[in-house]
């Protein structure tokens with residue numbers, strides 16, 4: 001095989017391998033968000049990438065330019081073996097990266113706090129502040145092996161592997177897991193937030209456009225992981241009300257026995273609706289005491305604290321975390 005045909009062959013192979021990259025452009029959900037938080041995260045990705053390209057593009061271009069311009073025999077008068085220092089070059093190679101790092105650092109600092117999942121929203125979307133008196137919708141998320149349980153405490157309903165969100169309504173997700181560490185991730189809505197057993201993490205987000213998409217766990221958790229996905233329905237208020245009514249009409253109740261049975265590892269779980277949910281089920285899920293006889297972690301901790309005679313105060317795990325000035329870090 002000649003060098004020529006070898007190169008051509010590999011060029012063709014590379015081109016063929018690149019085709020799916022372009023075709024897959026239509027489901028790059030991270031780049032096509034429908035929620036304000038995910039949109040700001042997308043913009044952050046674009047700005048950070050753009051700033052880094054300010055270094056990468058000139059460097060890659062200069063590699064080629066230097067190779068062509070200073071190659072042997074091309075430009076003999078430019079050959080300067082005594083060269084050691086140029087203040088101009090030093091200024092350029094130090095100042096530009098420092099400026100870029102400064103800008104990146106400032107943007108990262110601001111957005112890290114602004115897009116903190118624990119921080120309540122201050123707008124519905126760009127230029128649309130949250131109307132005074134708006135109460136966010138609370139949805140409690142429980143990651144199980146291998147399905148997602150969504151509890152709507154105000155509506156008294158729950159669903160499995162199906163999440164309906166009214167558009168332009170701020171949502172407060174309270175998130176936990178029953179056995180493994182998962183991440184709650186709806187790419188069009190917002191970034192990933194850890195779901196951990198015995199703990200509660202949080203996410204404030206809002207969906208701005210109607211439509212059906214999906215979410216999953218960003219953490220691999222074993223056999224049933226691949227099908228541990230949920231449908232995400234973005235609907236208007238009327239659509240949400242009728243969805244709630246539909247779920248409410250289900251005769252199934254998420255009582256203790258039902259919850260314990262649901263928590264048993266299972267795969268490819270279909271969508272389920274529960275028309276009735278005990279109000280304390282999520283608090284018990286976080287404290288891992290839904291099963292009859294299981295001691296609640298918050299109670300155990302309180303008793304332990306009293307036994308020591310220590311003055312730890314009230315160490316409720318789920319109770320007041322939402323209002324904590326220093327909530328447990330969501331990302332670690």
Ligand SMILES: [Cu+2]
Nearest residue numbers: 196199328332
């Ligand atoms: Cu943790």
